[in-house]
Amino acid sequence: MKPVHILLLGIVLALLALPSFLTPGLVNAAIQMLIAALFASAYYLLCGQAGMLSFGHAAYFGMGAFATIHAMNAIGGTGLLPTPLMPLAGAIGGGAFGFFAGYFSTKRTGTYFAMITLAIAELVHALAPHLKALFGGEAGVSATRMPAWGFTFGSTNEVYYLTLAWVALCLTLLYLYTRTPLGRLTLGLRENTHRLRFLGYNTHGLAICVFVVSAMFSGVAGGLLVVSNEAANYVLFDAHLSASVVLNTYIGGVRVFLGPILGASLMTFFGYAVSDLTQSWLLYQGALFVLVMMYMPNGLAGLFGQIGQWRSRFGLAALIPFVLLALGAGLLVGGGGAFAIEMLQRFLSQDYQALASANAAGTWPPIRLFKHDWSPAAPGTWLVPATLLTAGAGLAVLARQWLRRLVQREESNRAAAEASVPGDAA
Amino acid sequence: MDWLLVSVMNGVVYGLLLFMVSAGLTLIFGMMGVLNFAHASFYMLGAYFAFSLQARIGFWGAILVAPIIVGAVGVVVERYFLRRVHQYGHAHELLLTFGLSFMIAELVKLFYGNYPVNYRIPGSLDFAAFAVGGLDYPAYRVLMGGVAMAMFVLIYLLLTRTRVGIIVRSAIYKPRMAEALGHNVPLVFMGVFGVGAALAGLAGAVAGAFYTTNPNMALELGVMVFVVVVVGGLGSLGGAMLASILIGTITSLSVGIDASLSDLFALFGARQWAEGVGGLLTLKVSSTAGTIPFALMLLILLVRPHGLLGEKG
Numbered sequence: 001m002k003p004v005h006i007l008l009l010g011i012v013l014a015l016l017a018l019p020s021f022l023t024p025g026l027v028n029a030a031i032q033m034l035i036a037a038l039f040a041s042a043y044y045l046l047c048g049q050a051g052m053l054s055f056g057h058a059a060y061f062g063m064g065a066f067a068t069i070h071a072m073n074a075i076g077g078t079g080l081l082p083t084p085l086m087p088l089a090g091a092i093g094g095g096a097f098g099f100f101a102g103y104f105s106t107k108r109t110g111t112y113f114a115m116i117t118l119a120i121a122e123l124v125h126a127l128a129p130h131l132k133a134l135f136g137g138e139a140g141v142s143a144t145r146m147p148a149w150g151f152t153f154g155s156t157n158e159v160y161y162l163t164l165a166w167v168a169l170c171l172t173l174l175y176l177y178t179r180t181p182l183g184r185l186t187l188g189l190r191e192n193t194h195r196l197r198f199l200g201y202n203t204h205g206l207a208i209c210v211f212v213v214s215a216m217f218s219g220v221a222g223g224l225l226v227v228s229n230e231a232a233n234y235v236l237f238d239a240h241l242s243a244s245v246v247l248n249t250y251i252g253g254v255r256v257f258l259g260p261i262l263g264a265s266l267m268t269f270f271g272y273a274v275s276d277l278t279q280s281w282l283l284y285q286g287a288l289f290v291l292v293m294m295y296m297p298n299g300l301a302g303l304f305g306q307i308g309q310w311r312s313r314f315g316l317a318a319l320i321p322f323v324l325l326a327l328g329a330g331l332l333v334g335g336g337g338a339f340a341i342e343m344l345q346r347f348l349s350q351d352y353q354a355l356a357s358a359n360a361a362g363t364w365p366p367i368r369l370f371k372h373d374w375s376p377a378a379p380g381t382w383l384v385p386a387t388l389l390t391a392g393a394g395l396a397v398l399a400r401q402w403l404r405r406l407v408q409r410e411e412s413n414r415a416a417a418e419a420s421v422p423g424d425a426a
Numbered sequence: 427m428d429w430l431l432v433s434v435m436n437g438v439v440y441g442l443l444l445f446m447v448s449a450g451l452t453l454i455f456g457m458m459g460v461l462n463f464a465h466a467s468f469y470m471l472g473a474y475f476a477f478s479l480q481a482r483i484g485f486w487g488a489i490l491v492a493p494i495i496v497g498a499v500g501v502v503v504e505r506y507f508l509r510r511v512h513q514y515g516h517a518h519e520l521l522l523t524f525g526l527s528f529m530i531a532e533l534v535k536l537f538y539g540n541y542p543v544n545y546r547i548p549g550s551l552d553f554a555a556f557a558v559g560g561l562d563y564p565a566y567r568v569l570m571g572g573v574a575m576a577m578f579v580l581i582y583l584l585l586t587r588t589r590v591g592i593i594v595r596s597a598i599y600k601p602r603m604a605e606a607l608g609h610n611v612p613l614v615f616m617g618v619f620g621v622g623a624a625l626a627g628l629a630g631a632v633a634g635a636f637y638t639t640n641p642n643m644a645l646e647l648g649v650m651v652f653v654v655v656v657v658g659g660l661g662s663l664g665g666a667m668l669a670s671i672l673i674g675t676i677t678s679l680s681v682g683i684d685a686s687l688s689d690l691f692a693l694f695g696a697r698q699w700a701e702g703v704g705g706l707l708t709l710k711v712s713s714t715a716g717t718i719p720f721a722l723m724l725l726i727l728l729v730r731p732h733g734l735l736g737e738k739g
Contacts, residue, residue, distance in 0.1 A: 053517055055524065104724050107731050111461040112660065114520060115652040116727065122649045123720035130713050239645055243528055250521060283532035290525040294507065297514050345536055 015164055019157040027156045028228075029272040033265040034167040035224050040249045040264035041174050041257075042217030047246075048254040049178065050210045051190030052106070053114045056121025057218055058241035059101065060094040063124075064219025065236050066135060067093020068226040072143035082148035087166050087223035094219015095212050102211030106204060109193065121242055128234035140233030143226075163224050170217055175257055177213065186210050240282075247289045253299025262301055278338075280345050287337070314406045322402045329395035336388030342369055343385070347376050428558050433678045435558075439567045441674025442574035446629040447647060448654045448666045449578070450622030455660055457598045457618055460516050463523035464503065465626055466648030467530040472496045472627030473634025473643065474534055477545035485548040485635075493628040500623025504616050527644065535641045542640040566636055573632050577625065594618060653723045659736015668734055673719045680718050683711040 019027050039061060047053050064087075071080040071089035081088060105116040128135040135141070145153040153159060177183045185206055188196045197203050226232050245264075252263020271281055278284075296303050311319055346352060346367045356364055366373035374381040451465045472492050479488035503526060511518050547566050554562030585591040596604045597614040605611045634643070654673055658665030711718075726733065 051517070053520060104727050107727055108656075110516070111455075111520065112656060115461070115656055116723070119649060119653055119656070119720050119723055123717050126716045126720075127714065243524075246521070246524065247528070280532065280536060283529065283536060286525055286529035286532050290507075290522065290529055293518065293522045293525055294510055297511070297518060341536070348537055348539075350539060 012168065019160050024156045027160050029269065031156075031160055031163050031224075031228050032272065033268045034163050035221050035228070036245075036248060036264040036268040037261040038167045038170050038224070039218055039221040039245055040252065040260035041171055042214050042221060043245045043249050044254060044257070044260040045174060045177070045186070045217070046210060046214040047249065048260070049183070049186045049190060050207065050214075052109070052207065052211070053246075054105075054117040054214075054242075055114050055246065056101075056117040056119070056239075056242050057214075057245050058237055058239070059121040059124045060098050060215035060218040061222040061225075061241060061245075062128075062232075062234075062236035063097040063215075064090030064094035064222030065226045065232045066141070066222075067096075067219065068223035069141050069143050069232045072145070072226070072230075073141070079146050083145050083153050083227065084149060084151075084162055084165075086227050087220045090219040090221075090223020090226070091216045092219070094222060095216035098212045098215020098219070099208065102208045102215065106207035106211055118239075118242075121237065121239065125234070125237040125239065128237050135234045136232075137234075140231055140235075142231040144230055145227060159228050163228060166220065166224055170220055171261065174217060178257065182206075182209070244285070247285055251285075251289055251292050251299055253301030253303075255298045256301045256305070259299050259301035263299060266300070278342060278345070280341050283341060284338070310403075310406075314410065318406055322399055322406070325395050325399035325402060329392045329399055332388050332392030332395060334392075336385040336392060339369075339388065340382075340385035343367065343374065343376075343381065428561065429682060430679075432558050432561065432563065433682055434675055435563070436567065437675030437678030438671055439571040439674070440678060441671035442571050443629055443633050444647075444650060444654055444674055445667050445670035446574045446577060447626045448651045448658075448670060449581070449663060450625040451651060452655060452658075452660060452663060452666050454619055454622045455655075458508075458519075458615060460508070460519040460523070461660075462619075462622075463520060463648075464527040464530060465523075465622070466644040466651055467527040468496050468500060468623040468626035469630035469633075469647055470534060470639075470641070470644035471499060471530065472630025473545060473639040474538060474543070474630075475627070476631035476634060477538075477543050477639055480545070485551075489628070489631050492631040493624040496627025496630075497620040497624030501616055501620040503623070504619040508619075509612070527648070531641055531644055538641070540641055542638045545634050545639040547635045570632050570636060573628070577628065581625075650719060653719045655733075656723050657719075657726050657733060659733025662733070662735045665733055665735030673722065676718055676722065677715055680711050680715040 015030075018030060022030065039057075043054070043057050046057075068086050068090040071086060072083075074080040079086070101117070101120045105113050105120065108116060129137055145159075147153060151158050153162070178186075185196065185201065188201075189203065189206060189210065193203050196206070222236070225236075244267075248264040248267045249260040250263070251267060252261065253259030267285060271285070274281055274284075292299055296306075298305070307319070307323070310322075346369060352365075352367065359365060364376045366375045368374075447466065447469050450468075451462060454460070454462050454465070475492035475495050476488040479491055483491065503523075507522060507526065508519055511522050551566050551569065553565050556563050585595060593604065593609050594614055594617075596607075597609065597611050598618075601611050604614075630643075637643070650673065654666060654669045657673065658667070658669030
């Protein structure tokens with residue numbers, strides 16, 4: 001067994017045992033994480049493997065969700081399919097709409113493709129509230145999970161296991177897809193479309209095919225969300241959902257199959273964990289995405305791969321100071337940034353401004369943050385994030401220098417080794 | 427008939443506004459090959475900056491200064507963000523600008539709140555230019571159209587009649603050759619990016635006062651601008667102009683049409699059937715005004731995939 005297999009087995013076992021350790025709220029968060037992971041993985045098939053950037057993937061997610069909810073409500077509420085098979089309706093809904101949208105959007109490639117997917121998603125978002133019979137208007141559509149196969153699906157845990165089973169199945173299928181000839185052709189679509197066409201493949205048909213597969217699995221993810229929430233609303237078509245899947249996928253890393261899954265589950269988990277603490281989570285997510293794009297284009301998964309590579313090049317002992325410095329820099333910059341953003345958010349909020357203007361003396365009342373009272377007028381308040389950010393930047397510079405020294409030492413070692421071998425220089 | 431005239435005029439003004447934003451986008455795309463997703467965010471920033479400045483330096487001062495600040499933001503984005511990731515390719519640049527647009531929207535929400543701000547046209551400009559069939563036509567719309575026109579005459583003259591213009595055009599056409607002849611091409615790129623951003627900022631500063639200024643305006647207009655460049659053909663200024671006016675007019679006209687597809691079926695005596703089917707068939711044209719440009723885009727993609735005036739390939 002390879003280490004990867006052991007790791008995967010461990011993750012699956014941990015996921016199976018999870019509900020017995022967690023509160024219902026956390027189990028719900030775990031369901032959201034699984035769904036986000038599947039959605040990101042479906043998206044990765046299109047953007048990472050086929051190289052087609054879609055900015056409107058919420059449309060297929062939403063179509064899957066609405067197909068599922070109508071399937072649940074069909075035949076007087078008994079449902080078209082038994083509850084565990086409901087996401088199949090999502091697959092069909094997402095896939096069917098994916099075929100329609102994919103036919104148009106894959107007529108163009110690159111930038112045009114990205115714009116068309118965005119426009120189709122906006123078209124659906126604009127049209128959905130007007131089609132009350134289909135999308136339920138502002139109120140949305142709701143349904144109930146029916147008992148099936150000896151399960152009542154009344155508890156969160158049963159829904160969790162259902163979601164886990166579906167996500168595990170779909171991720172396996174998506175992985176196996178990459179090993180098929182069609183999966184190889186998908187990579188060809190990204191690398192060199194002209195050559196594929198020259199070899200006699202119908203690239204438009206192929207692109208539609210990949211698009212439909214991606215939309216289908218997005219639809220399954222949407223269906224799972226509906227099975228879990230028992231409701232769907234046209235808000236599912238919102239541009240924000242399309243944006244978050246792009247962000248999650250690229251933060252996780254788009255070069256490895258596990259990258260998007262990692263990114264989506266981490267981001268969803270943090271989103272859940274900090275939702276009570278901050279109102280600016282989306283800003284952090286966006287900032288993280290921009291940082292990833294600029295400094296580590298292969299994402300978090302790429303970062304782990306890079307560290308592994310460096311370890312075998314420089315040795316663990318030489319790398320530890322670098323990792324510590326980089327971690328310290330990351331923590332300081334993150335802390336400083338978060339402090340500044342939270343302080344600004346509280347300072348600029350409507351409540352606080354109203355409070356300050358009611359204060360006749362013209363002084364600023366203190367702001368409570370991280371269990372301390374800070375006065376916005378005192379320079380010390382703003383010195384804290386400034387110091388943290390500067391210190392973080394300093395550590396980052398040190399880390400870079402350390403890495404450069406490692407590379408130099410390796411080069412000089414290699415030069416010395418080459419010089420000591422007689423005859424090689426000649 | 428008066429209704430038609432007013433609608434067409436409104437549509438043309440809206441179209442000119444769209445053109446003001448999409449022209450910068452097309453210019454930048456032609457030059458760097460990258461679609462700037464954050465371009466509509468510059469439009470939004472223009473409106474918000476003008477709103478903040480208006481209280482200090484008055485409306486006209488704000489209209490002048492806001493685009494300059496937005497242009498500076500554009501220069502920073504090009505110099506310190508886009509140029510860094512250029513080595514990773516166009517898709518990466520597109521994603522970076524996408525992330526930036528997301529971040530700009532969130533920052534705007536942080537500083538100004540997630541609701542429309544009270545940015546209005548000043549009282550001195552709030553009068554009727556002329557009356558059409560008893561209805562006053564606001565002078566501010568005329569002004570918006572005028573600003574857009576004036577801007578374009580200026581840009582056109584700058585590009586075709588001056589030395590700077592010829593260097594810019596050569597840098598767009600053959601960047602390596604222009605560089606070999608001793609021109610600082612990265613500087614030209616930075617400049618054009620800044621000017622494009624400033625143009626979008628100007629459009630925002632002028633239009634934000636008339637339409638609403640809210641954190642969603644970038645996305646709303648941005649999507650429309652993308653439709654414009656797909657319909658017109660990316661990289662073609664003429665196509666952008668044609669598509670902008672077309673989409674502006676169609677949107678403005680369809681808002682006023684109180685009919686649905688079932689009326690069409692009524693001509694064949696099938697109204698009962700159509701109303702029974704419901705859904706799309708009974709949807710009023712006026713309530714789908716926002717979606718008609720998208721439908722037009724899909725139609726164009728079917729019959730002329732490279733856009734109205736775009737080059738093939």
